[in-house]
Amino acid sequence: MRGLWGLLKKDLHLMKSGKFFVLAGLSLLLFSLYINYIFGKLETELPVMAVFDPLGRLEEEIHDRQDVVFLPSVGALYEIMEKGGANIGLDLSGEPPRLIRNSSDPRNNALALAYARSVLRGEKEAPAITYLGEIDRRMKKRLVMTNEVLFFQISTIGFLGIASLLYKEKSMGVLQVSSVLPVRRGAFILSKSLTFLFSDLLFAAALIVINLGLVYFAPVFLRALPHIVILSVTMGLLGLFFSLLCRDFKQFAVPFTFIVLVMVSPVFLADNAVLDWKWLRYYPLYHLFMGLKKAFFGLWTSSPLYYAAAFFFIGILVCGVWYRIGTELSRG
Amino acid sequence: MAGLWYQLKLTMKDKMSIITFFLPLVMALALNLLSDGSFSEEGRTRFAVLSNTESAEIIPMLERYGAVTACDSREELKAQIIDPDNDTIGVVPAQGGLEIVLAGDEMSWTAAVASRLESMLRGREQAMEMLVLPRQNLIGELLNPLIALVLVSALFLGLTFNTINLVMEKEDGVVFVNDVLPLTPLAYLLQKTAIGFLGSVVLTVLSALILLDRLTQLLQLLPLVIFGGFVAAVTGLMIGRLAENLMVSIVYIKIVMLIFMAVPLVAHLFAPQAIQPYFHILPPYTFFAGTIGILEHSANLPLHTGVLFLHSIIWFGIYRLMTGRKNPWKNWNE
Numbered sequence: 001m002r003g004l005w006g007l008l009k010k011d012l013h014l015m016k017s018g019k020f021f022v023l024a025g026l027s028l029l030l031f032s033l034y035i036n037y038i039f040g041k042l043e044t045e046l047p048v049m050a051v052f053d054p055l056g057r058l059e060e061e062i063h064d065r066q067d068v069v070f071l072p073s074v075g076a077l078y079e080i081m082e083k084g085g086a087n088i089g090l091d092l093s094g095e096p097p098r099l100i101r102n103s104s105d106p107r108n109n110a111l112a113l114a115y116a117r118s119v120l121r122g123e124k125e126a127p128a129i130t131y132l133g134e135i136d137r138r139m140k141k142r143l144v145m146t147n148e149v150l151f152f153q154i155s156t157i158g159f160l161g162i163a164s165l166l167y168k169e170k171s172m173g174v175l176q177v178s179s180v181l182p183v184r185r186g187a188f189i190l191s192k193s194l195t196f197l198f199s200d201l202l203f204a205a206a207l208i209v210i211n212l213g214l215v216y217f218a219p220v221f222l223r224a225l226p227h228i229v230i231l232s233v234t235m236g237l238l239g240l241f242f243s244l245l246c247r248d249f250k251q252f253a254v255p256f257t258f259i260v261l262v263m264v265s266p267v268f269l270a271d272n273a274v275l276d277w278k279w280l281r282y283y284p285l286y287h288l289f290m291g292l293k294k295a296f297f298g299l300w301t302s303s304p305l306y307y308a309a310a311f312f313f314i315g316i317l318v319c320g321v322w323y324r325i326g327t328e329l330s331r332g
Numbered sequence: 333m334a335g336l337w338y339q340l341k342l343t344m345k346d347k348m349s350i351i352t353f354f355l356p357l358v359m360a361l362a363l364n365l366l367s368d369g370s371f372s373e374e375g376r377t378r379f380a381v382l383s384n385t386e387s388a389e390i391i392p393m394l395e396r397y398g399a400v401t402a403c404d405s406r407e408e409l410k411a412q413i414i415d416p417d418n419d420t421i422g423v424v425p426a427q428g429g430l431e432i433v434l435a436g437d438e439m440s441w442t443a444a445v446a447s448r449l450e451s452m453l454r455g456r457e458q459a460m461e462m463l464v465l466p467r468q469n470l471i472g473e474l475l476n477p478l479i480a481l482v483l484v485s486a487l488f489l490g491l492t493f494n495t496i497n498l499v500m501e502k503e504d505g506v507v508f509v510n511d512v513l514p515l516t517p518l519a520y521l522l523q524k525t526a527i528g529f530l531g532s533v534v535l536t537v538l539s540a541l542i543l544l545d546r547l548t549q550l551l552q553l554l555p556l557v558i559f560g561g562f563v564a565a566v567t568g569l570m571i572g573r574l575a576e577n578l579m580v581s582i583v584y585i586k587i588v589m590l591i592f593m594a595v596p597l598v599a600h601l602f603a604p605q606a607i608q609p610y611f612h613i614l615p616p617y618t619f620f621a622g623t624i625g626i627l628e629h630s631a632n633l634p635l636h637t638g639v640l641f642l643h644s645i646i647w648f649g650i651y652r653l654m655t656g657r658k659n660p661w662k663n664w665n666e
Contacts, residue, residue, distance in 0.1 A: 018583075019583045019584075022583070023583050026590075030590065038598060038602055048444040078465075087441045087444075096459040096460050098460070099460055099461070099462045100462075101464050101465065102464070103464070105376065107397055108377070108398070110396050111397040111452075114452040115444070115445055115452060117458050118448045118451040128431070129434055130431060130433045131434055131435070132410060132414055133414055137438070137439070137440075139437070140416065143416070144416065164579040164582075249578050249579060257355070293417075294415075296416075297415075298414075299414060
């Protein structure tokens with residue numbers, strides 16, 4: 001046990017000298033500034049209706065609504081609809097009234113038509129809506145963004161950090177020393193994974209407290225904990241494996257770029273609904289991301305199969321790293 | 333000239349530099365593909381119902397308007413509605429009407445539909461004419477900033493070349509330096525700057541060739557690229573001087589790139605018009621604003637070029653100050 005403690009202390013010290021904490025702290029600061037001061041204020045919601053109503057056919061209460069804009073002329077209405085500036089446009093100056101849409105999906109247009117008819121009939125909105133959740137739109141956006149930042153940070157920075165640590169050790173000759181000293185491989189792997197797990201958890205905690213508030217800390221952090229641990233350990237071990245595989249840091253740049261571009265970016269693109277890829281269901285990292293995201297929203301949907309797969313994969317990685325360390329030490 | 337060729341060969345041996353070289357080009361190609369419209373069709377409104385006999389009547393009605401998911405239990409329905417990935421309206425027949433269930437974090441359009449759903453399903457038909465406007469490109473408005481962002485990243489990724497070149501020399505000791513010596517300090521400096529400068533310019537011009545539609549735009553961009561490339565090269569020299577080893581230099585490059593890419597984009601998208609001119613303190617912002625100007629045919633090229641020229645002089649001056657004198661504190665420690 002004393003050996004492990006010594007290794008942990010040494011790894012932490014190396015991380016400090018490798019400017020790892022500077023990078024983590026700076027990205028924490030930058031992301032938090034972004035979420036708090038820019039993303040939070042960003043208004044991406046379209047108004048529900050844009051209306052030109054010179055004859056006053058709509059009722060007063062619709063005039064008071066925040067999500068409806070009234071325009072002074074037909075020209076202004078068309079201009080805003082051409083830019084896609086509202087969900088539906090209503091031109092009530094003629095008979096029959098005209099609905100303006102800039103989408104070509106037939107079902108969406110049928111929905112818009114039915115909605116516009118209901119508005120014109122002057123029927124009251126049904127007040128009896130049951131709300132299940134406690135979070136509003138604003139909070140949802142914050143949760144989504146914080147989750148994305150966390151996922152990105154853990155998967156890329158941990159991967160890079162563990163590699164920079166190992167190469168530093170290589171260049172300092174620590175690995176050669178380890179090969180003649182009775183340092184166990186298990187302790188070696190455990191110490192590397194633990195230090196990065198520790199720093200990832202610290203980062204996650206700070207990110208959640210800063211961007212979601214203390215009230216959310218306990219529930220979100222506790223629910224997200226298993227996913228953060230799985231992600232952090234997996235990425236740490238992957239980083240360790242590749243850095244043992246590649247001779248120096250420059251070679252390591254290849255898997256690193258691969259990880260960032262090929263592994264992480266599809267998840268983001270799919271999450272932001274830019275791309276609609278069915279095969280993502282077969283992609284393990286996607287489930288990890290979704291597990292983390294749902295944990296943020298208070299859903300426990302990950303099945304035992306998910307955890308079993310995660311442990312299985314981590315087991316394989318540990319075996320791979322175990323084997324590589326052996327060859328590395330005998331080479332050194 | 334032979335020295336410069338040698339330096340370029342040295343840089344090109346490095347995998348990191350080669351990846352860096354292809355990264356903006358890949359981004360540019362991806363952006364080109366995206367803008368051709370490979371986006372998923374806009375989302376349909378989703379409804380969730382319980383699969384029992386009472387719902388049998390409303391399912392076909394809802395299917396005219398969107399996608400319907402039938403759930404076996406109340407719990408499944410709840411999970412479907414709370415699911416943060418999509419906005420789902422839960423519809424359950426109740427006495428004398430429908431019970432509408434929402435999570436509470438829906439978009440305003442979904443919430444608006446939910447609040448009128450009952451009237452929409454049961455109401456009478458009534459005359460209304462519908463006009464569908466031709467659809468606009470989804471990322472049309474975001475495209476110009478994205479193009480500018482890729483060009484900024486190409487410009488400043490060029491600094492990787494001379495940073496890594498400098499740091500490699502540091503790590504390998506003086507072996508390689510001896511090969512290019514004897515050099516005057518000025519010639520050495522010029523060679524080191526030239527690597528970063530050439531990297532930046534070539535990379536940016538290639539990315540611009542992929543991204544811009546017209547050659548005149550590229551010609552307009554050229555003066556910005558030249559002075560911007562010089563600033564990038566000097567920044568690379570500074571990082572190369574400051575970083576002790578390769579790992580640290582990569583961390584520094586990451587930090588600098590993050591700031592140089594984030595600040596212009598954020599300033600362009602969100603800063604009020606009145607304070608935008610102050611962002612010209614940061615060279616990438618000037619380049620970014622110039623590129624946007626060229627894309628929107630409203631560029632004030634002499635201004636942007638002039639500002640970048642000033643930056644070149646100032647940054648080079650700072651670099652000389654950093655290295656020209658010996659470290660004033662050094663003697664105290666020894």
